[in-house]
Amino acid sequence: MSCSKIAQSARALLVTSALVSAMIVPVHAQTAADTAKQAPASRVEAQLSFAPLVKQTAGAVVNVYAAREVQQRSPFAGDPFFEQFFGGQFNGPPRIQSSLGSGVIVDASGIVVTNNHVIRDAETVKIALSDGREFESRILLKDESTDLAILKIEAGEKLPILPLADSDKVEVGDLVLAIGNPFGVGQTVTSGIVSAQARTRVGISDFDFFIQTDAAINPGNSGGALIGMDGKLVGINTAIFSKSGGSVGIGFAIPSNMVRAVVEAAKQGSDKFERPYIGATFQNVTSDVAEGLGMKQPYGALVTNIAKDGPAEKGGLQVGDVILAVDDFRIENFDGLGYRLSTAGIGKTVKLNVLSRSQEKVISLVLEKPRPDDPANKSVIQGNNPLSGAQVITLTPSSAERLHLPPQTAGVAVDKIFANTPAARIGLQPGDIVRRVNGRDIATAADLAAVMATKPVLWRFEFERDGAIIRQIIR
Numbered sequence: 001m002s003c004s005k006i007a008q009s010a011r012a013l014l015v016t017s018a019l020v021s022a023m024i025v026p027v028h029a030q031t032a033a034d035t036a037k038q039a040p041a042s043r044v045e046a047q048l049s050f051a052p053l054v055k056q057t058a059g060a061v062v063n064v065y066a067a068r069e070v071q072q073r074s075p076f077a078g079d080p081f082f083e084q085f086f087g088g089q090f091n092g093p094p095r096i097q098s099s100l101g102s103g104v105i106v107d108a109s110g111i112v113v114t115n116n117h118v119i120r121d122a123e124t125v126k127i128a129l130s131d132g133r134e135f136e137s138r139i140l141l142k143d144e145s146t147d148l149a150i151l152k153i154e155a156g157e158k159l160p161i162l163p164l165a166d167s168d169k170v171e172v173g174d175l176v177l178a179i180g181n182p183f184g185v186g187q188t189v190t191s192g193i194v195s196a197q198a199r200t201r202v203g204i205s206d207f208d209f210f211i212q213t214d215a216a217i218n219p220g221n222s223g224g225a226l227i228g229m230d231g232k233l234v235g236i237n238t239a240i241f242s243k244s245g246g247s248v249g250i251g252f253a254i255p256s257n258m259v260r261a262v263v264e265a266a267k268q269g270s271d272k273f274e275r276p277y278i279g280a281t282f283q284n285v286t287s288d289v290a291e292g293l294g295m296k297q298p299y300g301a302l303v304t305n306i307a308k309d310g311p312a313e314k315g316g317l318q319v320g321d322v323i324l325a326v327d328d329f330r331i332e333n334f335d336g337l338g339y340r341l342s343t344a345g346i347g348k349t350v351k352l353n354v355l356s357r358s359q360e361k362v363i364s365l366v367l368e369k370p371r372p373d374d375p376a377n378k379s380v381i382q383g384n385n386p387l388s389g390a391q392v393i394t395l396t397p398s399s400a401e402r403l404h405l406p407p408q409t410a411g412v413a414v415d416k417i418f419a420n421t422p423a424a425r426i427g428l429q430p431g432d433i434v435r436r437v438n439g440r441d442i443a444t445a446a447d448l449a450a451v452m453a454t455k456p457v458l459w460r461f462e463f464e465r466d467g468a469i470i471r472q473i474i475r
Helices: 003-023 032-036 051-060 080-086 256-267 287-293 311-315 334-344 397-402 445-452
Strands: 061-071 094-107 111-115 124-128 134-136 138-143 148-152 175-180 188-199 210-213 225-228 233-240 251-255 280-284 301-306 322-326 349-356 359-366 378-380 390-394 412-417 433-437 459-465 468-474
Touching: 051 061, 051 094, 051 175, 051 225, 061 111, 094 175, 094 233, 094 256, 111 233, 111 256, 138 256, 148 256, 175 233, 210 233, 233 256, 251 256, 256 334, 280 334, 280 397, 301 311, 301 334, 311 359, 322 334, 334 349, 378 445, 390 445, 397 412, 412 445, 433 445
Parallel strands: none
Antiparallel strands: 061 094, 061 124, 094 111, 111 148, 124 134, 138 148, 175 188, 175 225, 188 210, 210 251, 225 233, 233 251, 280 301, 301 322, 322 349, 349 359, 378 390, 390 412, 412 433, 433 459, 459 468
């Protein structure tokens, strides 16, 4: 709730109280309860202030400045005539590209949480504390799947922190504050409420599970704090829904329980966050599926494939089962399942409530560490070709699950797309499977790298995405 809305509510309360008092004519007819309810006697009594909470928490919210050197592209670059005579000499001088955001100190030793997209590709990252001091930071962990990054600064003293709340206890309607550095104007505080919990299908990260708030969040707030009234960190502000680029009252924050899991991974020395391996793939339960299974409501995650010797098979899951809850938390869809398993953590045993063959049962699964990809199975396509800038991988059950593909899927899939590359420009996405190139079947990453090293006049591709074949011809 914003301060202006609070003030309006207070004025409305005063007016309403005055009207009600005028309507109640006989004073002797008022009850003791009526006389106890009095309008505020002064402006001070009517004021609601977040100032004490801001003073308690704002010192743990920092500004994040990321920078990298980029080569300016000349307008003549790529022109065959000029490149024939001058080669690549038309590139302009390098320039510094910078981005800014916010961050939160979560450990007194100097551990800072921010968004991965704030520091993506940065060569230097500087942290500015609320008292004006600045420190160079080192990156402990970057994770695109959660859009979180963990930084470390050496301040030589204990720093103020924001303790992490249990985001599962946050309720719709709870008051929250958003603190960050919007548009680079300096630390700014806005207020609002929790508009929705467990918001999915937002399309921000692989872990699509967010707290929605109407507290104003603008560019530069990314990585900032969403704080509850107890002074604890509820979430990391990440994105907004907006057609104008400014706040329209729909903001999204990564829940603090996910933040806690990523911070713990960084403290244990990992430079990436690993989601547990379950050995199964899932889809959302639609109304038609729910009706066919005899369910009253469409919710849960439907098991579509089971990997051999994986945790799911060992635990007794079967294709066609529906996971209804994890550790007593209801599962609305596949995204909710991924969140619950990831915040539980590798090595933990989780309790699943499952609908299997029209009967509800409870099973236990031990979440395993992802089975490592063989480096020989990966390749980054380079050179002057349409797939340049794509990292591809020969699929295994573990890598297939990570890319949201059925465990038994064979072939070569796009694992990562680097920005501003030919592969990005033709619309390739992680999880796309390269089936054929110029009539040649692609079985391994080495096969694809070999065929992409040729120089045909015409490229003919067959990609598979979500079970559909996409054909592209590129000169």
